[in-house]
Amino acid sequence: xxxxxxxxxxxxxxxxxxxxxxxxxxxxxxxxxxxxxxxxxxxxxxxxxxxxxxxxxxxxxxxxxxxxxxxxxxxxxxxxxxxxxxxxxxxxxxxxxxxxxxxxxxxxxxxxxxxxxxxxxxxxxxxxxxxxxxxxxxxxxxxxxxxxxxxxxxxxxxxxxxxxxxxxxxxxxxxxxxxxxxxxxxxxxxxxxxxxxxxxxxxxxxxxxxxxxxxxxxxxxxxxxxxxxxxxxxxxxxxxxxxxxxxxxxxxxxxxxxxxxxxxxxxxxxxxxxxxxxxxxxxxxxxxxxxxxxxxxxxxxxxxxxxxxxxxxxxxxxxxxxxxxxxxxxxxxxxxxxxxxxxxxxxxxxxxxxxxxxxxxxxxxxxxxxxxxxxxxxxxxxxxxxxxxxxxxxxxxxxxxxxxxxxxxxxxxxxxxxxxxxxxxxxxxxxxxxxxxxxxx
Amino acid sequence: xxxxxxxxxxxxxxxxxxxxxxxxxxxxxxxxxxxxxxxxxxxxxxxxxxxxxxxxxxxxxxxxxxxxxxxxxxxxxxxxxxxxxxxxxxxxxxxxxxxxxxxxxxxxxxxxxxxxxxxxxxxxxxxxxxxxxxxxxxxxxxxxxxxxxxxxxxxxxxxxxxxxxxxxxxxxxxxxxxxxxxxxxxxxxxxxxxxxxxxxxxxxxxxxxxxxxxxxxxxxxxxxxxxxxxxxxxxxxxxxxxxxxxxxxxxxxxxxxxxxxxxxxxxxxxxxxxxxxxxxxxxxxxxxxxxxxxxxxxxxxxxxxxxxxxxxxxxxxxxxxxxxxxxxxxxxxxxxxxxxxxxxxxxxxxxxxxxxxxxxxxxxxxxxxxxxxxxxxxx
Numbered sequence: 060x061x062x063x064x065x066x067x068x069x070x071x072x073x074x075x076x077x078x079x080x081x082x083x084x085x086x087x088x089x090x091x092x093x094x095x096x097x098x099x100x101x102x103x104x105x106x107x108x109x110x111x112x113x114x115x116x117x118x119x120x121x122x123x124x125x126x127x128x129x130x131x132x133x134x135x136x137x138x139x140x141x142x143x144x145x146x147x148x149x150x151x152x153x154x155x156x157x158x159x160x161x162x163x164x165x166x167x168x169x170x171x172x173x174x175x176x177x178x179x180x181x182x183x184x185x186x187x188x189x190x191x192x193x194x195x196x197x198x199x200x201x202x203x204x205x206x207x208x209x210x211x212x213x214x215x216x217x218x219x220x221x222x223x224x225x226x227x228x229x230x231x232x233x234x235x236x237x238x239x240x241x242x243x244x245x246x247x248x249x250x251x252x253x254x255x256x257x258x259x260x261x262x263x264x265x266x267x268x269x270x271x272x273x274x275x276x277x278x279x280x281x282x283x284x285x286x287x288x289x290x291x292x293x294x295x296x297x298x299x300x301x302x303x304x305x306x307x308x309x310x311x312x313x314x315x316x317x318x319x320x321x322x323x324x325x326x327x328x329x330x331x332x333x334x335x336x337x338x339x340x341x342x343x344x345x346x347x348x349x350x351x352x353x354x355x356x357x358x359x360x361x362x363x364x365x366x367x368x369x370x371x372x373x374x375x376x377x378x379x380x381x382x383x384x385x386x387x388x389x390x391x392x393x394x395x396x397x398x399x400x401x402x403x404x405x406x407x408x409x410x411x412x413x414x415x416x417x418x419x420x421x422x423x424x425x426x427x428x429x430x431x432x433x434x435x436x437x438x439x440x441x442x443x444x445x446x447x448x449x450x451x452x453x454x455x456x457x458x459x460x461x462x463x464x465x466x467x468x469x470x471x472x473x474x475x476x477x478x479x480x481x482x483x484x485x486x487x488x489x490x491x492x493x494x495x496x497x498x499x500x
Numbered sequence: 501x502x503x504x505x506x507x508x509x510x511x512x513x514x515x516x517x518x519x520x521x522x523x524x525x526x527x528x529x530x531x532x533x534x535x536x537x538x539x540x541x542x543x544x545x546x547x548x549x550x551x552x553x554x555x556x557x558x559x560x561x562x563x564x565x566x567x568x569x570x571x572x573x574x575x576x577x578x579x580x581x582x583x584x585x586x587x588x589x590x591x592x593x594x595x596x597x598x599x600x601x602x603x604x605x606x607x608x609x610x611x612x613x614x615x616x617x618x619x620x621x622x623x624x625x626x627x628x629x630x631x632x633x634x635x636x637x638x639x640x641x642x643x644x645x646x647x648x649x650x651x652x653x654x655x656x657x658x659x660x661x662x663x664x665x666x667x668x669x670x671x672x673x674x675x676x677x678x679x680x681x682x683x684x685x686x687x688x689x690x691x692x693x694x695x696x697x698x699x700x701x702x703x704x705x706x707x708x709x710x711x712x713x714x715x716x717x718x719x720x721x722x723x724x725x726x727x728x729x730x731x732x733x734x735x736x737x738x739x740x741x742x743x744x745x746x747x748x749x750x751x752x753x754x755x756x757x758x759x760x761x762x763x764x765x766x767x768x769x770x771x772x773x774x775x776x777x778x779x780x781x782x783x784x785x786x787x788x789x790x791x792x793x794x795x796x797x798x799x800x801x802x803x804x805x806x807x808x809x810x811x812x813x814x815x816x817x818x819x820x821x822x823x824x825x826x827x828x829x830x831x832x833x834x835x836x837x838x839x840x841x842x843x844x845x846x847x848x849x850x851x852x853x854x855x856x857x858x859x860x861x862x863x864x865x866x867x868x869x870x871x872x873x874x875x876x877x878x879x
Contacts, residue, residue: 129780142780156780331778429760449535449643452760455804479778479805483723486765487798490788 061086062382065141065157067127067328068165070098071366072358075373076163076380078115083381087119088157090143092126092482098167099187100366102195124152126482130331131156138162138353139332142493144484152485154493161353161380164329164341165373168322168359170212171465173415174433176423177283178318186216186319193219200225201315205292207231207280208319210409214263216317217272227272228311233297233320234409235277242408280318281308281418289316301412320411323465324360327481345392346385347376355380363405368398416470425470426454426463436470501666501679501702503529505642505840506832507694508649509847512565515656517851522686523650523658526665530646533696533839536808538719538754538764539642541841544582544634544734547598548605550865551817555838556606557861558845559636565844566640566648574644576759582637582732583612583621585628585793592630595736599632608635623728623796630736637732639756642840649843669706675827676706690854692830697774697809699819699833708826710819710873712834714809716775718768718782720790721804722797724761732756733793753789755797763797765790767837774809810836815872817865818842820849824869830854831868 062085066076069091077089089096095108096116125145132139138159146152170187172178184192184200186208192198204225206217209232217227232239267274281303282293296307329341335350336342340362347355357376358369371394379385419425421434429452436451454460454467460478501507503525511523523529541562546552566575586595599609612620612631620633654660661683670678670685678687695702697714737752754766768782783805791798813819813834823829832850835842845861852859868874 129778129783131780132777140780449641455760479807480720480783480802483801483803485798486720486722486787486791486800486802489720489784489802490791490798492784 062160062380063088063158064161064163064377064380065090065159066163066165066377067091067141068098068167068358069093069096069121070165070167070358070369071100072165072167072369072373072376073098073163074113074115075370076165076355076357076377077119079374079377079383080163080381081115081118083378083383085161085381087377087381088122088159089116089119090122090125090127090141090145092124094123096121096123099169099191100369102191104195104197127328128480128482128484130328130481132333132351136352138351144482144488152488154488154491156493159353161355162332163347163355163357163373163376163380164332164334164349164360165356165358165369165376166325166328166360167369168324168363170319171321171323172208172318173320173411174423174425174463174466175281175283175318175418176420177285177289179424179427180283180285180289181287182285182289182314183283183316183318186213186317189315189317190216190219193223197223199223200317201313202226203228203313204315204317205229205231205280205294205311205313206317207233207278207292207294208317208321209233209411210319210321210405211260212319212322214260214267216319218263218266220317221266221270221272225315227267227270228313229273229275230267231278231280231294232274232276232409233279233301233412235297235299238299238410239276239408242404242406279418280316283316284310289313292316295418297412298414299412300414302414302417321409322359322363324363326360327478329354329356329360330477331479331481346379347372348379353380362399362402364398364402365405368395368401371395371398425466426452426460428458428463429455433470436467501691502694502696502698502833503646503650503660503662504532504534504694504696505530505646505649505843506696506835506846507692508646508653509565509843510692510694510832510850511653511658512649512656513844513847513851514854515653515658517855519851519854521653521658522688523653523660524664524666524681524686525660525662526682528662529650529660530643532698533808533810534646535643536719536806537642537717537810537837537840538756538766539576539640539645539840540732540838541638541640542582542634542732542838543602543607543636544584544609544632544732546602546838548601550862551838551842552602552605552607553861554818554842554845554849554866557848558842559638561844561848562638562640565652566645574641575648576639576641576644578639578759579635580637580639580731580756582634582734583617584632584634584734584736585617585624586630586736587627587792589629591736595630595632598736609633610635621730621733623794624733625793625795627792633731639732640840641759645840666702666705669826669829671707671826674825676829679706688828690828690830692832692850694832696833696835696839697811699811699831703823703829703831706826706829708823708829710823710831710833710868711813711875712819713771713812713814714774715812715836716768716770716772716807717766717810717837718779718786718805718807720765720783720786720802721806722763722765722800723803725757725763725800726761727757728796729755729757729763729794735789735793753786753793755790755793762803763800765802769810769837771812776807776809778805778807811839812836813872815870817872818846819868819873820846820866821853821863821868825874834873
C-alpha cells in the first residue's frame with residue numbers, strides 16, 4: 060500500500076521533503092497556512108510566483124491556506140491525526156482530518172525581537188516584516204531606516220531595503236566583534252563546506268560597502284522615541300554580555316527601525332505532536348525522526364541554519380518518511396551535517412547576551428497585545444509562571460505569545476510553545492464536524 | 501500540602517487564628533488546577549444540601565477576602581450574576597422546580613421573563629423556554645485570587661515553600677509527626693492534604709488513602725470582543741453534568757466574558773486519569789453547545805484552549821476534616837469544579853474544627869470517614 064505522508068510547511072525544508080517523499084513513492088499532502096509555497100525565504104510578488112511556482116506542487120496534493128489547528132495524539136504507536144482548516148480566511152473554510160502514515164513538520168522560524176522602550180511605536184518593525192514588505196510587495200518601510208539586532212540576517216534585510224529605495228543609516232550588530240569573529244573562525248577548516256552561504260554573505264557585505272552603509276558591532280538600539288511614531292533611535296555600546304556601557308548612548312534620526320535578534324523556531328506543532336526538545340529545538344536523529352512515532356522534523360525547528368541546510372534536512376526527512384531506504388542518503392546527509400555545523404557556528408557568533416534586560420524600564424511593554432509592562436511582571440513573579448501570565452495576561456493576547464513568548468520564557472522560566480489550539484479557528488468551524496477524509500479542498 | 505486556592509485559603513485562615521503555618525507546593529503556587537479553571541463562585545448549580553450551605557458561607561466570606569489590602573485588583577472580583585436558561589419544555593419544568601427548592605434554601609433565584617432576559621443578555625438566543633437569574637453568582641480570576649489569599653497568609657506569618665514535594669510520612673504510634681520531602685524532613689503537629697486532584701496520590705504516600713480522582717475539564721477562549729456576554733450564562737444541563745457520575749464526556753454550555761474582553765466557553769467533564777492530551781471532538785462539542793446559546797459568536801475565532809484536572813469524589817462532596825486512621829493528618833480537597841467558590845468556607849470550617857470553635861455549617865457530610873472517601877477494604 061502507498062504510504063501517505065503529510066508535510067506541514069512549504070518553505071525550503073517542506074518543499075524538499077515533498078519532492079523526496081514523492082520520489083520515494085509516497086502519496087504526499089503538503090500544507091501551508093500561506094497561499095504561496097516557498098515560505099519566508101522564497102517570498103516573492105504574486106505575478107512572479109505565478110511563473111516560478113515550485114513544480115513539486117503539481118505532483119503532490121497541495122493545500123494552500125491549509126492551517127493545522129490541532130494535532131491529536133490518539134495512539135502512541137502512530138503519528139498524530141492532523142486537524143486542518145483550509146480555504147480563504149473570511150470565506151468558507153473547511154475542516155478536515157488527515158491520518159497519515161508519517162508526518163513531516165517543517166514550520167520554520169520567525170524572527171525574534173527583544174523588547175526595548177518604545178518598541179511598540181509605529182515605524183518599528185521586525186527585520187522579517189520589513190523584508191517581507193520589501194520582497195513581497197515592493198514597499199519600503201521608511202526613507203531613513205536603521206537596521207539593528209544580531210545575526211547575519213540583518214545583511215539581506217538591509218539589502219532588500221536598499222533595493223526598494225530606503226536610505227539605510229547603519230547596520231548594528233549587538234555582539235562585539237570579538238564574539239562574532241570567534242564564532243565564525245572556530246575550526247575554520249569546516250567553513251569551506253558552507254562556501255555557498257559564506258559567498259552569499261560576502262556579496263551582501265560588499266553591497267553594503269558599495270552603498271556606504273556602515274556595519275558596526277557591539278552596538279544596539281536600546282530605545283525608540285517619537286511622538287505617535289518613531290522619530291529617533293537611541294543606540295548604545297554593549298559589552299559581551301549585552302550590558303549597556305553607560306555614557307555611550309547616541310541618538311539617530313530615523314523614520315523606521317528594523318530590529319531582530321535572531322530567530323525563534325516555531326515549536327507549537329512539534330510540542331503538540333509530543334516531540335522532545337533539546338536546547339530549545341526539536342531533537343531529531345540521523346534520519347530526522349523525532350521522539351514521537353512517525354513524526355519527522357526538518358528545517359529551522361531543529362536549529363537555525365538557513366535555507367541550504369533546511370533543504371538537506373527536508374530531503375532526508377521526506378525520503379525516510381516516504382519509505383525510502385536511509386542507506387541511499389550519504390551525500391545529502393553530509394550536506395545536512397555541514398548545515399548543522401553552520402548552525403552551531405551561527406549560535407556561537409550571534410548569541411543573545413544574558414544581560415539584555417538591563418535596557419528594560421518598569422514601563423517597557425513586554426507583551427504588546429495585553430500591554431503588560433516589565434514592572435508588572437517583576438512585581439507578580441512570586442507565584443507560578445502560569446499564575447503570573449494569568450495575573451498579567453502577558454502572552455495571552457491575540458498573538459498568543461508568538462512575539463513575546465521567548466522573552467516571557469526567559470523572564471518567567473515557562474514553556475511558551477504549549478498551545479493546544481495551534482492556529483485560531485472560528486467557533487462555527489469548530490462546531491461543525493470535519494468533512495470526509497478523502498475529500499480535498 | 502498544596503498551594504492552590506484551597507491550600508492558600510486554609511493557610512490564611514489558620515494563620516489568622518494564630519497557628520504557625522507552612523504552605524508547601526511541589527511546583528509553583530497556584531499553577532495547576534487553580535490556574536486551569538474559570539474562577540466560578542456559584543450558588544446557581546447547587547441544590548439544597550450541605551454543599552449549598554458551604555457555598556453560601558463561602559459567598560458571604562469572599563468579598564472581605566478579595567478586598568484585603570493587596571495592591572492592585574489581582575482577584576478581579578466580579579459580582580456579575582448568573583443566568584441559567586432551559587431550551588425545552590421539560591428543561592423549563594426542571595429548572596423552575598430546581599430554582600424553587602433553592603429559594604426555599606435562601607438562594608436568590610429570580611425568574612426572568614423574555615423581555616427581562618433580552619434586556620439582560622441581548623445577544624442570547626431567543627429559543628429559551630425558561631430563564632432564572634442568580635444575582636449572587638460571582639467570578640474571580642482564580643490564580644489572582646489565590647495569590648491574594650496567599651499574600652494575606654504570608655502577612656499573618658505563614659511561610660511558603662515551593663518546589664518541595666512530599667514523599668512520605670514519619671509516624672509514631674499512629675500519629676504523623678513529620679513528612680519526608682524532597683527538601684528534607686518537616687515536623688509539625690498537623691498536616692493538611694490540599695493537593696486537589698493529586699490528593700489521592702498524596703494520601704497514599706502518607707499511608708492513609710482517600711479516594712479522590714482526576715476529572716478533566718476543558719475551556720475555550722475567544723479573541724477579545726466588544727461587550728457581548730454580560731453574566732455567566734449556562735444551559736440548564738450544566739447542573740446535570742456537575743452531578744453526574746458517568747465517565748464519558750459530558751458537556752454543557754457555560755459562556756461568560758472576562759475583564760480582558762475574551763469570552764470563556766466551558767465546559768466539559770470526563771474521566772481520563774491524568775491524560776492531558778487534546779481531544780478535538782471535545783472542543784467541538786463545547787463550541788456547538790455554546791453556539792446554541794449565543795449563535796452570534798459563530799464567526800469569532802477561538803485563540804486558545806486550556807484544560808485542568810478537577811478533584812472528584814464519587815459522592816460529589818468535598819472532604820474536610822481529620823483522618824480517623826492517622827492522627828495529625830487532615831484533608832481539605834475533593835471540591836471537583838467548585839474549589840474556587842468553596843475555598844473560603846472550606847478554610848473557615850477546617851479552622852473551626854482544628855481550633856475547637858463551633859463551626860458555622862455542619863461538618864458531618866464532609867467527614868473523611870464515609871464510604872465514597874474510604875472504600876471498604878482500603879483501610
